[in-house]
Amino acid sequence: MKTKQLFNTVALSAFLASNAANAQTELSLWYHGAGNPTERAILTGIISDFNQSQGDWVVTLEEFPQAAYNDSVTAAALSGNLPDILDMDGPNMPNWAWSGYLQPLGLPQEKVDHFLPGAVGMWNDQLYSIGLWDAAVAVFARRSVLEDNNIRIPTLDEPWTGEEFTAALETLKATGDYDYPLDLGMSDKTEWYTYAFSPFLQSHGGDLIDRDTYLTAEGALNGEEAIAFGNWWQSLFEKELAPGTSQSPSDHETGFLDGKYALQWMGNWVAVKALEKFGDDLVFLPAPDFGAGPKIGAGSWQFGVSATSEHPEGATAFIDFATQDKYLAQFSDAIGLIPATAEAAKMTENYKEGGPLAVFFDLSEAQATLRPVTPAYSFISPTFQKAVSDIADGADVASTLDAATDEINQNIERNNGYGFNEN
CATH class of the missing domain: 3.40.190.10 (Periplasmic binding protein-like II)
Incomplete structure (x- = not known):
């Protein structure tokens, strides 16, 4: 009798558990x-x-x-x-x-x-x-390399100016010790281009779109500040300060670790590998300030x-x-x-x-800039990617940015302002 009661109790418990699961x-x-x-x-x-x-x-x-x-x-x-x-x-x-x-x-x-x-x-x-x-992006560098070349190590409170950053690259190039002084990750032809490079545009004072209205890129992507960004951007490749759009993915993946590049503009998701390679000699530096404040993606x-x-x-x-x-x-x-x-x-x-890696939390808190919060972003991003790629390859800066601006504006118009003109 006790065995039968025990069996019934176990069966009932299983039945109730099964029903409870089925009720989810x-x-x-x-x-x-x-x-x-x-x-x-x-x-x-x-x-x-x-x-x-x-x-x-x-x-x-x-x-x-x-x-x-x-x-x-x-x-x-x-x-x-x-x-x-x-x-x-x-x-x-x-x-x-x-x-x-x-x-x-x-x-x-x-x-x-x-x-x-x-x-x-x-x-x-x-x-x-x-x-x-x-995620956050920083300039990966070796303290010993900067000190050996009398290059100031910037801080979050005192980042490099745009002029200092460019001068540092030219100093590192003059050593002849590197294939290029800076790896920008040009082989990664994905959202990386907008995430990593549009903050340079924003630090110059330009942007991907006018964020007051979200109805036009006119003046933001093709104004004086944006053209200044484009000229600086193009100079990086003309002066061979960074590898261009033909960079191989393998060089981007390991070039900084292997000593081909003195500096790397890169995200915290690969920082652990760099720490394993360089230890305490590795420093993660804030974005340079080109006049409108240092910016990184968010x-x-x-x-x-x-x-x-x-x-x-x-x-x-x-x-x-x-x-x-x-x-x-x-x-x-x-x-x-x-x-x-x-x-x-x-x-x-x-x-x-x-x-x-605590510095990346501080960088994100202090420098992070959201990409434009608009439905148009899915069109803006590939348009910007093509523009900066073309400029890196030698296209005329002003006309390239004008063309990108026109394409974005036409897309916004075709979509009735994505609702912004109703606000």
Whole structure:
């Protein structure tokens, strides 16, 4: 009798557990990181923790290669098959929100207030996305190389001026010790061009678009300041201070480490390799100031809720759960990116106070400049990429920037101002 009672108790428990699992509503999550086992391990761990933490929702993951991800989302939107939760590259968010792919994200403001600006996706004064990390760019250099050549080591409070930066490159070139004094990463013909190089334009006083109206690039991308940027940019390649558009990917990947380049304009995601190579001799220097303040890019991959999700409360609950400080710290320790909050930074090996990469958190906080928050950005970015590539290859600066400005303005007009002319 006792055996039968025990069997019945076990069966009942299994039945109740099964029913509880079946009662959970499924939420689909699309992620761009297929093929990255480190990211996948952390994300699947977060999903597992979330699924076990409550009885209402169960998140399922579908992964895509990054190169195919945006096209997959666009196709799904057109066919009405978007998932509940999307991740997205930060500057693409306004276009997706404007296109009707996303709905506002209902996280409490007090949570958002703790995040770095580059990790928060705002559009039309509403929150649409939030990220677990941000990224920052710096000048990678060796202290010994700078000191041997009597080049001042800049600080966040006293960065190089544009003139100092160019003079430093010319000094390093004159040594004859390097193939080029600076690696800009010209082989990486992707969003890198806009993310990494438009801050130089902005530091000169120009921009990709007039941010007062978001209705024109006239004067911002082709004004005097922008032309000054273009002339300086072109001079880098005319004077052979940096390799041009024909740079090989392998040289970009290892050239600074191998001593082919004295300096490298690069992001924190490769900083650990450089530290392993150069140790305490390595320094991460702030962006130079060309007159309008030192600037670096901001905004990385973020999570949001699709417009067609029938369970936005569950999708938001997952995003809220995933953006806990402990998970931000896990991603940072594993892949080297900047944790999105100061509290998470304290929990990491690299970004805690005195950590070898803590400078990148400071750089992001002080110098980060968001790419234009407009649906037009998805057109602006490749247009700018082509312009700076053509200028690097010797095209006339003024006419190239004029042409890019006209193309952007025509796109904005074709799309009725992307809603800005209604404001």
